[in-house]
Amino acid sequence: MTVASAPRARRAPGHGRLLTGVAWALLLLGLWLWGKDITSGPGGLSAPTTGDVAAVGRPLGVPLPPARPPMEPAAPERLEVPSLGITAPVVPRGLDEDGAVDPPPYEEADTVGWFRDGAEPGTEGAALLVGHVDTETDPAVFYGLSSARPGERIEVRRADGSVARFTIDDVRVFARDEFDPGKAYGPREAGRAELRLITCGGTFDRATGTYSANVVVSAYLTDALPGDPA
Template sequence: MTVSTAPRAAGHGRLLTGVAWALLLLGLWLWGKDIAAGPGGLSAPTTGDVAAVGRPLGVPLPPARPPLAPAEPERLEIPSLGITAPVVPRGLDGAGAIDPPPYGTADTVGWYRDGTKPGSDGAALLVGHVDTETEPAVFYGLSSARPGERVEVTRADGSVAEFTIDDVQVFARHEFDPRKAYGQRREGRAELRLITCGGTFDQEAGAYTANVVVSAYLTGAGDAPRRG
């Protein structure tokens, strides 16, 4: 399916994206509570309530690397998609949902700071907007990611955690399962979830019909290049 690109009234894009985030992030919050005591069409694989790209034949995936010591993320890069974005920590808002990055920073990725740090044991959650009122945002092309592609997270300790994508799924909003979407797939492994809105735009509900979830696992580590 493809997200509708029909003209919208001024201000409508902000409303629809906000509604979609509210649904997604409420799911993250509920999942977290349960475990511990998100120009052109957006192309997304959609077949039934949950659709997965899976691993194409002939695409070998490397072995997992042992988790790294915890360190906060600073920058995200997905070379195959041309994504390079700063990462900022985000907490919960007054309603108990995770705050997405502000609309004025559509090129920024948010990290759920009360969860796992990217590269350490567990599943770290990174969220980004798919669009703004007038243009695509940082995760607009996320649904085109494919297994075997690389994701790099530069961390505050000067290291770069290198992840390999192993799964791309589109979860329908009305049957969303946060545990399945965000839970750690294999015990003792460092994993990553990249999350945005997807599916089609539901005019009546004022929200997207699904969420794109890209899963990756740690396969390497290195030092961040010096800048400046």
């Protein structure tokens, strides 16, 4: 039922590895939350890209719609990013023993994890969705995440039948020595419903089995479809 975010292209030998590179950034999330109100929401993860630090920003001539007010709480069930071909179930996840967001197991590499102790997608704050970039042999759900661009749409189908529609406004690749948890996980504007999609990026180190960076796609709520009547 799940669809990878990119065709299963042939990978260089040894390049596809476990998503251990995600842990360092999400460990910072655990530390960052010590000094924050956890319900105000944090961030996400992405796929390989060239270079360790990059920022796409807003392309000239791409108007972004106004934000709409936050929705009532409801757990996410499915993520869709039409421009990237991502259609994937969303499951709740917590922090592991190291204080990092625990992504879905590798057996479910085409599933997205939602940080259940943060904001729900569509509610005030920044909701965090994390996913694997690859496994030892294949691309995973967020393999193409670094190809996202501002102005593109993200939809989150929620447990009450409603659909939260987000517009991407920022795509960044954070290297280890440039990583800022506040920028990655914190809300950009007070009172707004925001979303972060997060995975590994940068270059892969075969010796350590880690990536050098994390991709963070940021979006904000611009539209919504109502849920089932109570």
